[in-house]
Amino acid sequence: MELRTRTTIFAILISAVVALTGATTVHADIYRYVDSQGVLHFTNLPTDGKYRLYMREKPKHDFNAGPAARFDKLIQRAAEAHGVEISLLKAIIKAESDFDPKAVSKRGAMGLMQIMPENLEGFRVANPFDPRENVMAGTRYFKTLFDRFDGRLPLALAAYNAGPTTVDRYRSIPPFPETRRYVEKVMRFYQAFKKG
Numbered sequence: 001m002e003l004r005t006r007t008t009i010f011a012i013l014i015s016a017v018v019a020l021t022g023a024t025t026v027h028a029d030i031y032r033y034v035d036s037q038g039v040l041h042f043t044n045l046p047t048d049g050k051y052r053l054y055m056r057e058k059p060k061h062d063f064n065a066g067p068a069a070r071f072d073k074l075i076q077r078a079a080e081a082h083g084v085e086i087s088l089l090k091a092i093i094k095a096e097s098d099f100d101p102k103a104v105s106k107r108g109a110m111g112l113m114q115i116m117p118e119n120l121e122g123f124r125v126a127n128p129f130d131p132r133e134n135v136m137a138g139t140r141y142f143k144t145l146f147d148r149f150d151g152r153l154p155l156a157l158a159a160y161n162a163g164p165t166t167v168d169r170y171r172s173i174p175p176f177p178e179t180r181r182y183v184e185k186v187m188r189f190y191q192a193f194k195k196g
């Protein structure tokens with residue numbers, strides 16, 4: 001077998017091994033160089049200036065780290081108090097405010113779970129920017145929607161976004177692009193947090 005063919009096959013095998021192991025255990029960029037004999041050398045720790053970047057690792061996004069982890073205890077308390085799955089609650093917060101307790105939407109919704117000003121009194125929220133008040137009230141409200149729509153999660157999410165009377169009127173997810181995107185986004189985040 002010709003040397004060039006062998007090195008090409010070897011490079012393909014190394015790439016496959018790196019791809020398989022990198023997804024589960026090894027996390028590093030891969031460097032290579034070709035010596036004077038045409039042999040490929042690979043490493044994740046280059047010790048010589050001859051090595052050039054061959055493959056950059058794409059870090060796996062951990063949805064349960066960073067800003068999401070900052071409110072873990074609070075989210076857990078709210079989830080337990082109102083019977084809502086933690087991963088689902090995190091997904092709603094991620095979609096609503098990306099875990100920014102000071103977030104304000106164009107429509108004036110506030111805090112982690114984006115509570116509208118006209119709902120503050122009914123939700124018993126004195127300070128919508130207080131994470132505890134906001135998450136407890138938002139979770140309690142979401143649970144009422146979940147129960148109202150008999151545990152049909154997409155409808156409860158649509159109601160959280162567009163209002164329960166709108167979902168009642170259409171008897172399904174309303175045909176609003178924003179609401180449909182919202183439901184899809186929360187469901188995607190929900191799966192990511194569950195895997196987390």
